[in-house]
Amino acid sequence: MPRPVWSGAISFGLVTIPIKVLPATENHSISFHQYHLEDMSRVRTRKICDLDGKQLTNAEIGKGYEVSKDTIVAVTDAELDEMPLPTAKAIEIAAFVPYESVDPIRMGEGYYLQADGQVAAKPYMLLCKALERNSKAAVAKFAWHGRERLGLLRVQDGVILLHAMKWDDEVRDPQELVPKAVEVSDEEIDRAVLLIDSMTADGIADQDWATDRYTEALEQVIRAKVGGKKPPKPDEEEAPAGKVLDLMAALQESVSKAQAARGETGKDATVHELPKKRAAKKTTGKKTATKKATAKKTAAGKKTAAGKKTAVGKKTTAKKRGA
Template sequence: MRAIWSGAVTFGLVNVPVKLYSATESHDVALHQVHDRDGGRIRYQRVCEIDGEVVPFANIDKAYEEGGRTVVLTEDDFASLPSEKSREIEVVEFVPSEQVDPLMFEKSYYLQPDSKSAKAYALLRETLEKTERTAIVQFSLRQKSRLGALRVRDDVLVLQGLLWEDEVRTADFAVDSGVRVTAKELEMSMALVKSYESDFDPGRFTDEYQEELRTLVEAKLEQGDAIDTDATFGRAADADDGGGEVLDLMEALRRSVEKSRGASKRRGAS
């Protein structure tokens, strides 16, 4: 991994120099656009509306427009902002971890201690673990002032970007709270939940769409456009998925519970 930022976590008078690494990466198949007629690669160019010339990225500034007036902001303008100059991840408070709504989570980063800060890093890590709290922090990264949550994962400090409060939308539709759920329906639903109970292991799950897409790409590389997709994915031509059958809620719950219990018994026998 390559560090994308370096600075320090600060809380009180304690200073913890750290390096920042992206904690996640995409596993999606990389695709680009082509012309459907001849397969030619589609390229995008930055063209100036005034002179029609292609503009190099180095000659592009950002601008803000309001009421017919435009303000151009250069790289020097952005660099002059006080928050952009800051190299601190400032702890502003420690909160109960359950109070941080997962809806607010953005990108995650690993924090590596600087070679001279191992003890301060360990102190902050163990403090978070012992108090069972999450540190709410503020920092600047890539020309944005950000809010974050600092926690521990596998003995490593993890910084998770948080959305600002005004970036989280409120559901603006009504949910009918007057719908009556019967005791029997609730009992069956809870039985279904119990039949699916497990400890979460993310390693048990795979991105089926990306796997199928890779299979499709490899098949087309080998066989060209005349591939039999049903054969490629092992689908029977006359497979019946049972679609179209309408079940009432109780019947759907009953069948679901029976199906889940049957699957559990088969797993136990294997």
């Protein structure tokens, strides 16, 4: 496991749990150095003093706040650590909320919280089990890197996980990005839902597509150049035909491809062919003609029935009179 990046305590109510904070993720991206193209010598970033031009080490550099052009107030790390802030050494839980109520756009980096010592083990596990039982997450405040931050505590695999979160004013309002009024038919929505269903997976982990293809391709380029070979060229893919004019046809083809990729063919496939427009027109015409013929037949039937009823009525009346 990596080294702790912060140590303090979780505080809720009168309960205090000493913890250590460890990064929950790691970066596997390939990093580059900067080089001078002419002679491939390393290009470095140096910190130089403006007054005497001397190169400085990190030990010689401190923090300062510019009050005015000629006035700078120096602030030491010790002064920052001793600020009268409740969250300076504690992750202070403010409330508990349903985990589903938290917008994922507000969640940032994840950190594992480790119980610091045997004394912290029982209250740590108590909080962990309580969060699991009622499916809640804890909203907390903590101070890191020169600012107070909002956080979310949740449980994963028996460990409490802390997510740094954005404040309300740090999330931009997306309303101006919503497309203007566009008509979407129920049939198009149904076909899009069918496409989503055909591409639905059980989770993100252990999927064929859950790999970083960019890093893999970059590693191939580096290996080729180390071996004195030319970097591999990309496979030629069929160029897109252009703008999609028929949205329904595009959805239909996408569903077919997704189901074929899953091996859903023949009886397993649930895709139905779209009705052809010309056939629809002819069918409509036949239906209309049938309706008219039915209407005439019904009208004729009504007249005949009415005539019979009238005749019968006359005969009955005649018999009564004769009697």
